Each structure stands twice: as structure tokens, then as C-alpha cells.
Amino acid sequence: MSHRNRQLQVSSLARVEGEGALRVVIADGQVQSAELQIYEPPRFFEAFLRGRQYSEVIDITSRICGICPVAYQTSAWLAIEQACGVVADERITALRRLLYCGEWISSHALHIYLLHAPDFLGYPDAIALAANHRDLVERGLRLKQAGNAILEAIGGRAIHPVNTRLGGFHRAPTRSELAPLAERLRAALDDALATVEWVAGFPFPDVQVPIDLLAVYHPDHYAIESGRIRSTTGLDIPADQFSDHVVEHQVARSTALHATLDGGRYLTGPLARYSLNFNQLSPLARQAAQRAGLGPTCRNPFQSIVVRAVETVYAVEEALRLIADYVRPDPAAIIVPPRAGVGHGASEAPRGLLYHRYELEADGRIASATIVPPTSQNQAAIEADLRDVVAANLSLDDSALTALCEQTIRNYDPCISCAAHFLHVSVE
């Protein structure tokens, strides 16, 4: 992503802090406001893309997020291919889904083990966790590497895939090239199941958020790389109608944007996917969820770590299934002739629904770009949670309050730098 925590301390040099800010205003013992700045919406990229060729969009958008480049590429190619009036065939779509599974596995494993588990176990960061439980962190890194192996085999690189393009791929792997990948994934499935069991035992406060949930839905399988958009309010729309229902408002006195779903607050991400599409998880994943104490829906943000672990089991299994059924696409990419028009794309990034819209000129130049990331959409929900958490913990000192706020934010796995400590809290 565009932000990166960079802490460099060399002799007299200054430390560069993480780029997150929470401004809390308290009056008469009441929290008046909690304004959160943890994510910069990709306005720079929307502007930068104007005037570029449609064929460049895939490479450029992959730079918006270092952890989920495939998500950005996917929502982009869905939108542009729609604008150009083409649809990728089943084989290319299946290979795209396999690539995306790699990203889910990698991103979820990273978040669970290196970012979130330390919070529940009382460690300040993953380094402290690793010092006492090296085998556990090794398991997480193994799992992440299994995801990376998919990204490298199909995307050409673990970050910023280079083998992807509009219409498909520069080169599709052969079945024999995918065989060693399947071996790794079979081992990874054990690690993924062990992960669900492990996180299921964490201490979870009993919190239920009565909030609308929004996710992509696909009739054939648990939605990842494409589908319609559904909500717990009964919405069932194609991606084209996203902006009719999701509107971003500028928040007064802040650069933040709050998104509403038909005027109401909502959440996207693992809890939304799980609660809306539970029946489409594999039997093994559903069983793991049930053994972990989850029902068919989950509205406890603290248990999102369990949902991510369940989704990791699913993604590993799904990757194995896709490899077993794999037929090499030939050609590796369909032709995407430019034409004037508008296209929309929605896919499920690890963090939630990622929406892209592009308007193309007849010669393929981008006239306008709209990118709505999941973390932007979740801004209001995260702030509401933080207001409640701060209000209930005003007696804590600044550093304890900051740590609690960071943990609360991590429930949402925001697209922010991967540092353990990224937040500046100022209380007035």
C-alpha cells in the first residue's frame, strides 16, 4: 500500500513513525469524537491514472497495496474488461481465482500470526511472541510462504505480480508446474487447521456489533474474485449499482471519508463474507468454524481472527481443488480491444469488498478512475468501535489506551503498514 512504516534510527537521525493518527476529544468525561486517520484513500492513484492507457492500469493499481496487489488488479481488470465488452473464459477465471487464493492465504497468515495474535496473548509484538513460541510463528510463516508460492508460480513474483495482464496472463503454468505447489498446499492445510484450533482458544470479549454487512456473492462458490454484491439488508445488485447504494461523505473537520450503505453504517470484510456466505464454505472449513465455537454468522469483531483462520483453511482447500481441476488456458489471455465506455468491478480483497470503476475513451485512455477500498468503507465502523472502547477505558494511561486502540483497530485488519505500533493518539 502507499503507506509504509519506516523506522530508521541511525546515530543522530530522527525516527520516522508509522502513519496513523487518532484524535480523541473528551469533554465532561464523555468522548465527543474519535477521528481516525489510518488510511489515505487512493486519490493520488485515481488522478494519476487519468490519461494513462487502459493497459497500464493493472500494473499501476497493484502498487496501491503491498499486501493485496492481486485484489487491486482483479477489481481493475473486471471493470476494464466490462467497459470493453469482453468476458474472460472459465479457464482464465479459474486461474485468476487460484492466484487470489494465494493472496488470501498470505495476507491472512501474516495478519493472524505477526500482527494480531500477539495482542491476544499479551505480547507487544510478534518478535516477543516468537522469542517464547518460535514454533508457532514458524508455522505462520510457513503458511504465508505457501500463499506466496501460489503468487510466485502464477503471478511471477510474491509482490506486484508481473505475469498478470488485462484479459488474463502473459503465460499460463502447465499442470506439471503446479504439481509441486499442490504438495506444499497439502502440508499447509494441516497448518491452517491447526491455526483455527489455536486462535479459537484466545480470550474474546463478548461484543456483538449490530451493523449492516456487505460482501460479494457468487452462486457457485464462496466469493473471492468476482460476483454480485449482497448485504444483510437484502441488497442483491451487480457491481454496476455499487455507487447507487454506497456513498462516501466528507466528514466535517477531517480529511476522512465515511461511507454509508443506503444511508446507514456498514461493514465489509471477513465477518461480512462469513455471515452472508457461510453455507458456501467447504465442509471442512465449516466444521473447523463450528469446532472453534462459531455459528453460521459472526458479529464479534474480536473473533474476526477466527474467521480469517477459517477462510485460510478454505483458501488452501480451494487452491488444491483448482489445481486438481486445472486445464491450462490457451491462449493465456483474451484480447481486450479498447472502446469508449464505463466499467465496474468488485472483488473480495482479504480486507473486504474492493470496488473499481473506470471510464474509457475510444482509444483506451482512462478518462476517470474511482477506487473504493475496504478500509475506507470500514472507517466509520472502526471509529464507532474506538469511541466505545475509549469511553469505557478513560482511566487508562496514554500508552495503555493506545495499545487497546491499536488492538481494536487490528480487529479490522486495516490496510496500513505492517508495524506493531503505528498509532499516535492525542487526547484533548
Place this chain on the structure above:
Amino acid sequence: MTAARPRVVVIGVGNPYRADDGVGPAVLAELERRRPPGVDLIVADGEPSQLLDAWAGRDLAVVVDAVLCDPSTPGRIHRTHLPDLLPGATASTHGLGIPDALRLAEVLERTPHELVVFAVEAADLGFGVTLSDAVAAAVPAVVDATRAEIRRVLGPPSAQASTDAGAGNATEFTAAS
């Protein structure tokens, strides 16, 4: 058949869409133009587990990154060298960049044998796709210094031109394949 990993890796850390934060990738792009044989070139965004994967077990890892200093001299280059990073050894992270990744690497025994960090002082880390003049001017010096580190560990390059893309990174794709 699995080829052994190259003994040396150069890791350019940074985001080319954040102005001077792109100095790491810029140095790597220059190295790619006249690719040193037997060396992996990797662009990274600083996420620790990726750095561990990239540098674990190497004889030498050279990391190029941007740093914001106060007071600031944009374009100034700082070199930090951690020799003898044997498993179990504790190296002080004072005077070094990327502290979190290195601490995690030490705990998990995934360090390179030697780590050299070139940190280039940045003028601007806002959104943008170009390096500031001072930082751009530093790139050739960092490239030369990196090549010198590689020569120190691997010996001088052979007389043959080092354009074989297969010599280092085995996972590259080109549009032609």
C-alpha cells in the same frame, strides 16, 4: 531440480509512488540494466517476513532504503554493516535501519551472514513518481557502492557481459514467454 539460491541478494525497499521512497527500487532498476551475475535482485515494501524470506541464509544481503532525518541532508548516504550475523548472535540494532525485521530474523535464525544497509536521506516522501534532484543524484553512488560490496564477497565479475537474466532470479516472467 532445484538450483541453490544465489549467495548474494540486493533488496531495494520502497514505494516508487512515494517520491524519494522510491530510491531503493530506483537503485535496483539501475542494477538490472547491467545485471551482476549470481545475485538476486528483489524489490520489497519493507514488510518484515518478506525481508526474512529474501535474506535468510545468504552470504551477503545489501538493503537499500530511504530515511527521513532531522536535521536533513537529502541525498546523503549512510552505510551500516553487520558482519558475522551467525544464528544466535545478537547484533545491536542501534545504528541500523529495519530494526523490527532484523530482530525478528535474529529470533527465528533467519539472518544473512552479512548485512549491509545503504540508507539514503530523503527530501520528500509524499505522493509522486519522481525522485527529488538530491536523491536522484545519489543513485549512481549507491549503485557503485553496491557493486563494490558484491565484488568484495563474490570476487570480480567475469569478462562476459552480465546480461543473462537467468543467472539470478529464477521467477522472472517476460512478456515474450
